[in-house]
Amino acid sequence: MKVFVTGGTGAIGGHAVPALVAAGHEVTALARTSEKAGVLRERGAKPVTVSLFDRDALAEVFAGHDAVVNLASSLPSMSRFLSTKAWEAAERVRTEGSAAVADAALEAGVTRMIQESVCMIYPDRGGEWIREDVPVERYPAALGNLAAEASTNRFTEAGGTGVVLRFGWFYGPGAAHSEQLLGQARLGIGAALGRLDGYVSSIHMTDAASAVVSALKAPAGVYNVVDDEPLTKRDYTAALAAAAGRRQWTRGPGRAALLLGDRLTSLTRSIRVSNAAYREATGWSPRYPSAREGWLATAEALG
Numbered sequence: 001m002k003v004f005v006t007g008g009t010g011a012i013g014g015h016a017v018p019a020l021v022a023a024g025h026e027v028t029a030l031a032r033t034s035e036k037a038g039v040l041r042e043r044g045a046k047p048v049t050v051s052l053f054d055r056d057a058l059a060e061v062f063a064g065h066d067a068v069v070n071l072a073s074s075l076p077s078m079s080r081f082l083s084t085k086a087w088e089a090a091e092r093v094r095t096e097g098s099a100a101v102a103d104a105a106l107e108a109g110v111t112r113m114i115q116e117s118v119c120m121i122y123p124d125r126g127g128e129w130i131r132e133d134v135p136v137e138r139y140p141a142a143l144g145n146l147a148a149e150a151s152t153n154r155f156t157e158a159g160g161t162g163v164v165l166r167f168g169w170f171y172g173p174g175a176a177h178s179e180q181l182l183g184q185a186r187l188g189i190g191a192a193l194g195r196l197d198g199y200v201s202s203i204h205m206t207d208a209a210s211a212v213v214s215a216l217k218a219p220a221g222v223y224n225v226v227d228d229e230p231l232t233k234r235d236y237t238a239a240l241a242a243a244a245g246r247r248q249w250t251r252g253p254g255r256a257a258l259l260l261g262d263r264l265t266s267l268t269r270s271i272r273v274s275n276a277a278y279r280e281a282t283g284w285s286p287r288y289p290s291a292r293e294g295w296l297a298t299a300e301a302l303g
């Protein structure tokens with residue numbers, strides 16, 4: 001298939017573009033600078049420079065493609081996670097960007113739109129399994145994701161096939177926050193946020209990428225893309241410590257993170273998310289069944 005990717009220079013894109021190319025697809029990708037165009041060429045894609053917010057220009061470059069994969073995001077780094085300004089930029093990419101992508105894809109006659117979203121928009125359900133029918137929660141940091149999902153659903157209502165992938169907590173080579181976590185774990189510092197018996201639903205970047213490839217054949221809909229076995233935060237921290245080869249001696253900020261409220265609610269809540277629907281719909285399965293195996297592979301890959 002001919003696939004247009006936005007966000008191909010990001011953390012997920014760094015895995016998804018080569019995975020799409022390896023699966024035999026012809027990939028065009030949005031580059032914001034000539035340096036990033038070079039990166040995309042190395043990954044096997046044809047770079048195109050266009051604004052994510054310019055519908056007409058997008059429609060022109062989308063023409064002739066079978067699918068558009070919108071992985072553009074501008075999530076604040078951990079150090080800017082509490083900055084309002086950083087979140088505004090993130091929201092614009094998700095809200096205006098996804099709307100422009102949906103409109104342009106419809107205008108260009110592209111029949112499939114795949115949109116990145118996250119599982120952190122589910123409410124805290126303690127130890128209960130969460131499938132796609134659990135209503136999402138409209139807290140401020142989730143609004144951009146919900147807008148991006150709405151754009152994709154609008155694409156489906158207009159006759160296209162819109163596929164939303166609600167990814168778990170990313171980790172793996174190429175994800176800045178996960179390289180920081182591993183660095184801390186190697187110093188003996190654990191990283192559980194919130195209650196230790198709460199669940200974290202994670203996804204290794206390699207598996208996020210293979211899920212993007214599978215989405216090219218998924219029926220329209222919203223799907224959870226997480227590994228098979230969400231771990232409790234206690235076990236997740238232990239898996240990270242084991243991969244780092246250290247016995248963890250301190251944990252932080254733990255329950256204190258709950259005091260930071262809304263901005264961190266996506267990270268402190270307990271969500272035990274099921275990938276059953278996506279497995280059934282596409283036959284996709286993760287290479288790393290849980291963060292135990294995935295963190296070991298990540299530590300090895302990062303050296």
Ligand SMILES: NC(=O)c1ccc[n+]([C@@H]2O[C@H](COP(=O)([O-])OP(=O)(O)OC[C@H]3O[C@@H](n4cnc5c(N)ncnc54)[C@H](OP(=O)(O)O)[C@@H]3O)[C@@H](O)[C@H]2O)c1
Pocket residue numbers: 006007008009010011012013030031032033036051052071072073074075093118167168169170171174175176177178
């Ligand atoms: N879900 C989670 O688990 C989670 C939680 C916390 C943090 N994170 C962090 O979030 C990142 C997730 O990966 P990601 O691939 O979604 O994000 P990313 O690595 O930040 O990449 C974002 C992509 O969107 C593009 N982009 C940003 N603003 C744009 C704009 N205005 N117009 C067009 N393109 C734009 C970027 O292009 P440029 O390359 O040109 O900038 C890049 O290709 C990871 O690095 C991770 O550290 C994830």
